[in-house]
Amino acid sequence: MQENSSLCTPSEHRISRRKLLGATGAAIGAAGLGGLVQPAIADELTKKDRQVLFVWIDGGMSQLESWDPKPNTRFGGPFRTIRTSVPGIEISELMPQSARQMHHLAVVRSLCTQDNSHSAGVARIQRGDPKNRGVTYPYFGSAVANLMGPGHSKLPAYVWIKPGSGGFIHEDAGFLGPKYGALAFGDGKPPENLLRPESVSAAEDDARQELRELMNARYAHRRRPLVSDANKYVFDTAKTLMHRRELFDESSFSVRDRERYGTHDFGRHMLIGRKMLEAGVRFVKVNSYGWDTHGDNFNAHLNLMPKFDQAFSAIIEDLAASGMLDHVLVIAMSEFGRTPRINGHIGRDHWPEAWSLVMSGCGVKRGVVVGKTNHEGTFVDSEPFDIGHMFHTWFRALGINSGTVEYDNNGQPLPIAHDDHHACDEVLA
Amino acid sequence: MPVPATDLLARSLVLLIALSWLAWDAPPLKGETPLHQRIDLIIAEKAGGSLAEQATDAEFLRRICLDFAGRVPTSTEVKDFLLDKRADKRTAMIDRLLADTRYADRMTDLFNIMLIERRSKHEEWLKFLKESFAANKPWDQMTREILAPDVDNESNRGSAMFYTARLEHYGQNPPDVPGLVRDVGRMFLGVDVQCAQCHDHLFVNDYKQADYQGLYAFVGTATLRTDLKFPAVSENPLLQKIAFKSVFASDEMKTGPRLPGGNEVEIPAITKGQEYLVPPDKKLKTPGVLKFSPMRVLAETLPRKDNPAFAKNIVNRLWWMMMGRGLVDPLDLHHSDNPPSHPELLDLLASEITAHAFDIKWLLRELALSETYQRSTILPDEAAARAPLATYRAALERPLSPTQLLESLLRATGQPVHDAKSVAELRDRFDKAFANPPKEPEVSVAPTVKGALFFSNDAVVVAWFDRQENNTVDRLSQLSDAVALVDEAYLTILSRVPTELERTDAVRFLKDFAGPRERAISHLTWAMASSTEFFVNH
Structure with a gap:
């Protein structure tokens, strides 16, 4: 019996991509170009100019060392909790700065998702894990780029600031077509050939x-x-x-900002992310790598958490101060959480059963915790939310009715989030 | 004088008889009508509206040069062609280009991109393609050589790269055997059965899991040979049928090698240990010769005159090459719920190429001679803008491959011909900027931001628009008359004479530019070469 080894790459998705690419494809008109059933909605959303900051914590941040600590329990680990700016809400002592911003934040502690592997899990979470209809769904960034467009800035709608190399990451777009892929700035640096040659004046x-x-x-x-x-x-x-070359000019950042965000990569990238948001980019993704702490989990989090805490709290503080938080949706999350059980290498493994994420900004309640886990943090002890629920929630926060708006994949209507899931009303403002 | 009624009747009768005789005679008469005229009749019949005019001589010349020589004509070639008064000059040009050595280069570029989809590169594969097209090797023979490569034949063993490109490790991914199975179907039969790997296709009723598994039985035992410096494969013995299950059902099914919709090939009863005519030799690393080779059976079974899918696939791909869209679109989704735009035309082309022993050059010549091919891309009326592309009421704009773009740009800017190494480096540079990612077909015009930034700012490309001895800018700079300069620039870069308006625009640009005249000429030529018009085959 042979193995069914490779993933299906359905031709339906290719047809649509070729046609969306335009040119000699047959799809002409609004549906073909935008892949949106109701183009009028896109116009309306453009006016609202809502934006997204998506902080991707790659590898799996431990919920127990961050948003859902369980001190003095079997699996709780060595860290204590601290109070936050919201009475009654406590988080890990590894996040003192974020604790001061808690009144801007909404924490969901009841995530329960389906995949415990990185290779599949990252894409599965960022694509919203919809029902399998044989098509590759877009990452959240591509979805927003398609549904909301670039807006007034005319800048690329989906920008990704990541460590390592950059480029045009077309795979993120799935069936929507490469146009909706990510424009990635490796280490925040500009794309190739951005600079005009010296021989040609402006x-x-x-x-x-x-x-x-x-x-x-x-x-x-x-x-x-x-x-x-x-x-x-x-x-x-x-x-x-x-x-807009100045977007890539780090020398414009004040010494104070650089210190507040941190001189490490994540801090620098977050600061560049702020600049992109200020410039009007619709969707900015900032990555932090290295969270897969199967060994020595506690020292690793002791090292990683302060960097996250510093940059994340700084941007929340800045967005709130400038008023941008009223129209920017902020999300910080991983592909899963980490096991409560501590393994033989003093590490925590992958745990999609019960974990946390944090949100802030437009359409979201401020200073709340939604959902809870049981005493030892092993399982969700309230209504569990899958990533599909979160997609509904985020779309709603952005003013998109995820119950009625659909993608048009070359005549095949497709829901923009899992059909059986719904928005988490408790977190929506 | 009034004509008597009887006379009228008699005349009508004669006419009727004559007409009916003509009608009776229609089949043989039709048989003598050249294929290109029959193509035009079918297209005109289904156009559903007015057709665009025939392309101007300049537009035709640029188009046919890009298609058969892979680059734009020189300004001298354009001028000569425009001045040529012969009525059959287009036919003569088609024949000249088909006889030229550039034809094989162009076809190699096209089939390399199409069959390999940027997975891999090897000189011997390119040599196989080039020599095959130079000799106008029939498509069935080429297909046989690809599907059952002969490791001992130095002149065409590179054909194995169709297999090896899919069996090589790609990054951390394992050999893409399902991709190989799929691509045998896509490239040679026009069917994409990969989604029927684990179950019958969910959206395409014609594609069954047994079709995927039947193709898998032919090539699933192919393995990459790493002991040789050129592309080569061997295969493991296939002793029994492939057993498979649908993920939706529990009964096990079995199939031997079988083409989609075809008959199953019987696997001969061979006892284990007796599989080889010549056993493999571990010391010499020779893979041995199998008694029953599914790959050889595939090469004998698939490219046959009595396999209509084989003929339809290649004519559909050649039609796409010349017309910008497959009669079946996408090219690899031939099935009953995705019928061809012109079924009778697809049948006609398939039966004609079969009758002409799968002669690719013959079919391309007929396509090039058709009015359909020679139509302008300028729409006949407003309604045509909304007409489906498959009506072919105006010619469709087609993509330039990165190599076509490079070769055309070298000509347009008058860059001296580089040595082979520099050309290879430039090709890589252009592939990086303009090619689709690996495994993505390149079938339509798909501009990217990356490409736009490259065209605007890449140091090598930008330098081609600086004045250098004997390049285009240098040559134009020596023309003192602005009108003559603009005309020559249009002929050199866009392969045509400018309109009055365009001439005025360009002359004004040269006059108003605040800076040295040769800089103005640089920018004028850059603007022309980075325009949509240059970027496509229109």
Whole structure:
């Protein structure tokens, strides 16, 4: 009996991607370009200009060393709890700065998800783990890019600041098509070829681009619009990025901000993320790596948590102070939590059964904890929420009715979040 | 003088008889009608609206040069062609390009991208393709050589890369055997049965799990040979049928090697230990010769005249190459719920290429001669903008492969021909900027931000627009008359004469530019070369 080794890569998803890519595909018009059933909604959402900061804690942050500590229990570990700015809510002592921002935060302690492997789990969580319909769903960033568009800034809608190398991460977009993939800035650095060569001055560049646009307009006349539109879109985006080079200029950050966010990678990246949000990027993802603490969990968290705490609390504080928190949805989460049971290497393993995430910002209640786990933190002791519930919740927080809005995958209507799940009303403002 | 009624009647009768005789004679007459005219009749019949005019001579020349030579014509070639007064100059150009050595280069580029989808590279594979197209090897023969590569034949053993590209470790991923099974179906039969691997296809009723498993039986035992410096595979013995289960059902099913919709090949009863004619030799690392080789059986069974799927797949792919869209679209989803836009045309092309012994060049010539191919991309009217692409009322804009783009840009900017190593480096540079990611088909125009930034700012490309001895900017800089300069720039880069408006725009740009004249010329040529018009085959 042979193994069914590779994942299905359904052709239906490819058809749609090719067609969405435009050009010679058959899908013309709003549905084909946007993949959205009701294009009017996109217009309305653009006006609201809601944005997302998605902090991805790759590898699995321990809920017991962060948002759901269980001190003095069998699995609780060595750390104590501390009080927060919200009376009655306590979190791990490893997060003193975040504790001061608790009145802006909403913690969900009752996540119960389906996958305990990294390789599948990361994509599964970020794609919202919908019902399997044989199509590859978009990551949350691609979903927002598609449903809400780039907004007034004209900057790429889904930007990802990550350690390592950058590029155009088209896979994130799934069936929506590469256009909705992530524009990744490796280590916050600009994409290749962003800088104009020294031989061409800014004025010269404007002149040659203007002439190119004039020629394109003449060419487009009396031809089908798809190819010309697609070409215009990519040159316009390239131009916007080139004109916004300051987005990648870290020298503009004040010494104070650099110290507040931390001089480590995560702090720097979060600060660049703030700049991207201020510039109007629709969806900013910032990554923190290295959380897979199968061995020496407590020392590892002692090392990792302060960096997270520092940068995360700093951006919450700043977004709140500037008023941006009213229209920016902030989410910080991993692909799963960590086992309450402490293994032989003083580590914690993968635990999707009961874990936590934190949210803040637009559409979300401030200073609340939703759901709870049992005494030892092993299982959820309230209504369990899967990632599908969270997708509904986030879409609602962004003003998208996840019960009625659908994707149009080349004629196949697809729900934007798991059909059997619903938004978590307790956390919505 | 009034014509008597009887006379009228008689005349009508004669006419009727004549007409009916003509009608009776239609089949043989039709048989003599060249294929390209029959194509045009079918397209016109189903167009459902007005058709675009025939492309201008300049548009035709650029198009046919890109298709058969893989690059735009030189300004001299354009001028010569425009001045040529012969009525059959288009046909003559088609024949000249098909006879030129560039034809094999262009087809190698196209089939390499199509069959390998950027998984891997090897000189011997490219050599196999190039020599095959240079000799106009029939497609059935090429397919046989790909599906059962002969490791001992130095001239075509590189054909094994179709297999090896899927069997190589790709990053941390294991050999992609399901991908290989799938691609045998996609590339040679136009069916994508991968989603029927674990169960019957959920959306395509024609694709059964047994189809996937039947193809799997042919190539599932193929293994990569790592002892040789060129692409090579061997296969393990297949002693019994493949057993499989649907994830939705519990009964076990079995199949031997079988093409989708075809008959199962019987696996001969061979006792274990007796599988080889020549046993493998571990010392010499030779894989041995199997008594029953499923791969050889596949190569004998699949590319046959009595396998309509084989002919339909290749004509559909050649139609896509020339017309910008498959009669069946996507190219690898031939099935009854996704019918061709013109079923009778697909049948006609398939039966014709079969009758012409799978002669690719012959079919391409007929396609190129058709009015459908030679139509302008400029829409005949507003309604045509909303007409389905498959009506072919105007020609469709088609993507340039990164290599077509590079070769065209080298010509347009007048860059001297580089040595082989520099050309290879430039190809890599352009592939990186413009190619789809591996395993993604490159079938339609798909501009990217990466490509736009590359075109605008890549140091190597930008330098081609600086004045250098004998390059295009240098040549144009020596023309003192602005109109003559603009005309020559249009001929060199966009392969046509500018319109009055375009000429005025460009002359004004040169005049108004605040800076040295040669810089203005640099920017004028850059704007032309980075325009949509240059970026596509229109």
